[in-house]
Amino acid sequence: MADFDTVVAAHNILKKHNSTFALLHCVSAYPTFPEDVNLSVIQLYKKRFPDIPIGYSGHEEGIVIAIAAVAYGAKIIEKHFTLDKNMKGTDHQCSLNPQEMKELVNGIRTVEAAIGVPTKNFLPSEVACNTKLGKTIVSSRDIEEGSLISMSDIAIKVSRPPGLQPKYLSSILDCKATQKIPKDGPISKENVDMNCSVCPNE
Structure with missing residues (x-):
């Protein structure tokens, strides 16, 4: 719920008081539609704020986009967790159940292993x-x-x-x-x- 100038201002204020913090890209829509996620913002943040870890806080359904965020450079992933998606409240529908959370972590570890380094060698x-x-x-x-x-x-x-x-x-x-x-x-x-x-x- 902020434009880039607001994010920059927040970063600058926090930096004055504490150098240990992270910035997570987030879209506050429940659930967030894929066309609104805009994972490219993660790369924008990495370039503009190289002094802090950049992450992703996702409210979309499923785990695919959160895993893709890691490929885009997210070092922290935040997803809501629920034991029952049918419980009352807007968060439960876009939250992950225990099995999905396990699959998310496994998927992230696979992507992390696959990212590698920007060199091309005969393996x-x-x-x-x-x-x-x-x-x-x-x-x-x-x-x-x-x-x-x-x-x-x-x-x-x-x-x-x-x-x-x-x-x-x-x-x-x-x-x-x-x-x-x-x-x-x-x-x-x-x-x-x-x-x-x-x-x-x-």
Whole structure:
């Protein structure tokens, strides 16, 4: 029930008296419809108030949106709890029963594990799939020993044993084949003279 300027003012007042507090995005509608939730506000708060934890206080039905809030960066989740959704009062309909609360916590833990860090690496868990399906540089036709490798000599396919990864394609162009490479044979440091280029480490 506040606009952004009001939230900023509240933050500034609290900061003068206590540095240990959190700010939770909340929509005061019971229940809150998904189109009114606006989880993007969490990211706005994280950018504007990097000095405090940002969370989400949800009044929508179910657990999906609260779990999504964690993916958006919420560090605290507040949901109403009830033993009977049919009890008198506006809060009970949008509250969670014990089973839903358990599912919420489990869902949040799964999302937390999945968030990770903003780096992209080849993972140990991908080794098996890469061994089976990883692409490699192979010859598109028979290449005679001493021939210079050209683009027309190259194809990208699954190959066992593997050759060089496709990212090294430019490193082998115009390099000399040190032995005959049959069609669909892997192209590697073992059968191409890499002295004409920067030899890859992999």
